[in-house]
Amino acid sequence: MDALLIIRQFLSEQYGIAPETITPETPLDKLGIDSLMFFELVFEFEGKLGVRSPKNEEIADLKTIGELIALIDNLRLEKT
Amino acid sequence: MAQCRVAVTGLGLINPFSGDLENFFSRLLNSESAIRLLTLDDPAGSLSLPALQCQDFNPVHLLGKPLSHTMDRFSQLGAAAAFSAWRDAGFSLDNNAERVDYGLSWGTGVGGVTTFEHGYKNLYRSNQRSASPLTVVLAMNNAAAAHIAIKLGLAGSCLTYSVACASSTAAIGEAFHSIRSGRASLMVVGGSEAPLAYGVLRAWEAMRVLAPGDADTAHAACRPFSKDRAGLVLGEGAGAMVIEEWDHAVTRGAHIYAELAGYGTSCDHTHLVRPNTEGEIKAIQQALAVGNLGADGIDYVNAHATATPEGDVAEITALKAVFGDHAATLPVSSTKSMHGHLLGATGVIEAIITVMALHKGAIPPTAHLDTVDPACEGVHHIIGKPLMDKPLRAALSNSFAFGGVNAVLAFRSA
Numbered sequence: 109m110d111a112l113l114i115i116r117q118f119l120s121e122q123y124g125i126a127p128e129t130i131t132p133e134t135p136l137d138k139l140g141i142d143s144l145m146f147f148e149l150v151f152e153f154e155g156k157l158g159v160r161s162p163k164n165e166e167i168a169d170l171k172t173i174g175e176l177i178a179l180i181d182n183l184r185l186e187k188t
Numbered sequence: 189m190a191q192c193r194v195a196v197t198g199l200g201l202i203n204p205f206s207g208d209l210e211n212f213f214s215r216l217l218n219s220e221s222a223i224r225l226l227t228l229d230d231p232a233g234s235l236s237l238p239a240l241q242c243q244d245f246n247p248v249h250l251l252g253k254p255l256s257h258t259m260d261r262f263s264q265l266g267a268a269a270a271f272s273a274w275r276d277a278g279f280s281l282d283n284n285a286e287r288v289d290y291g292l293s294w295g296t297g298v299g300g301v302t303t304f305e306h307g308y309k310n311l312y313r314s315n316q317r318s319a320s321p322l323t324v325v326l327a328m329n330n331a332a333a334a335h336i337a338i339k340l341g342l343a344g345s346c347l348t349y350s351v352a353c354a355s356s357t358a359a360i361g362e363a364f365h366s367i368r369s370g371r372a373s374l375m376v377v378g379g380s381e382a383p384l385a386y387g388v389l390r391a392w393e394a395m396r397v398l399a400p401g402d403a404d405t406a407h408a409a410c411r412p413f414s415k416d417r418a419g420l421v422l423g424e425g426a427g428a429m430v431i432e433e434w435d436h437a438v439t440r441g442a443h444i445y446a447e448l449a450g451y452g453t454s455c456d457h458t459h460l461v462r463p464n465t466e467g468e469i470k471a472i473q474q475a476l477a478v479g480n481l482g483a484d485g486i487d488y489v490n491a492h493a494t495a496t497p498e499g500d501v502a503e504i505t506a507l508k509a510v511f512g513d514h515a516a517t518l519p520v521s522s523t524k525s526m527h528g529h530l531l532g533a534t535g536v537i538e539a540i541i542t543v544m545a546l547h548k549g550a551i552p553p554t555a556h557l558d559t560v561d562p563a564c565e566g567v568h569h570i571i572g573k574p575l576m577d578k579p580l581r582a583a584l585s586n587s588f589a590f591g592g593v594n595a596v597l598a599f600r601s602a
Contacts, residue, residue, distance in 0.1 A: 124253040144258075147321035154318065161318055 132174030198277025198430030240423025240528030260300035266332035266380030284341030291344030295355030295379035297532035300327030357535030361451035378428030412522035423528030450479025456592030
């Protein structure tokens, strides 16, 4: 399943954020994503894609949706 | 320093019948019970018992998706009740200036236990490697209070009291003292509880204090003071009040329902669950003294009475000791017969009922009370229909909790 789709679905269903406002270029803080929401998103990926939980240093500097997607895609590759 | 008077200016609760507070109170006057049979099917087992559920409560509709998602049910119920009380007090949810003299005092017995139960199932049953990142902030006992304070801009004291069945009564009482002493101008007070989780119900079942019932009899399962009473009925719910310093209320043109006149609290210090009449007497007497009320000035007592064999008797014994010759004509009812025992939220629900009784001059009956247990005789039990024969001057609302904590509120008509 496409990582962007998972993000859009999660943020829309749980927080009412309009899917079309979520693009790879969108800064995380522009969507109002605080640390807890961000950890929830990561938890969602663990559940849906079976990827490992990323380390703190891997997520510390993520600024945009695209950077998060890139991290998740790397974690998926690790699995293969 | 002179003590300030405290006005009750806003009321809000989650009506298990659906509808508003007026609807809730009129149903109680009509002896209507909201208790139904609850059936839970868990892989560990099935459970059927009488319970009070707020089945029509829709948190997403009332609070919006983002907010309700970050709340356990006990916070959802609590926030909805608090916002309702806030609006009832004449405030808007939209324009809240930070007020350091406005605070919050909340009560809950088991807090976000549903969140913990859900998390445990995932960890231990489904072998999930990690828990949801929201687990702590959903489950922590002060979560409801935090959400309410954030939304309403309450910058003063924001404390959550966890004293089992007396939680919200204690929350109200301690806030009362805050205002009386001048530490706060206004406090949002109340409590919320969402304890209808499988593990919690099994734990209560093990104490053999829950009333049995089936689909036909569940509504009448809670029979306080009755000769054939069979135990208590648990429930979920929430209530809130806005209380404020009297002049502060008058200056802003607030509608005043009643005066919160007194509060008494004591600890039995004798047994974890067995009630102690002496402790209850002390709390009642303290509430009367603080409110400068005599035994002959009380026109109604909303009893704690949960329909347990010992508890109901201990309370009537305490009332007879305090009220002496006046006991025989003292109107008493236990509205748990209709709304069940909401644990930490019970105190505020019953406080609201007591305020409404004063406000409307109408005392709801104890429902399903066909034959009074002789050990519970000696007060004027309100049975069958409400008592509406004269204006009420003052009333008490009792809460006597596991752990031996007793908390009593005294209200005076405005």
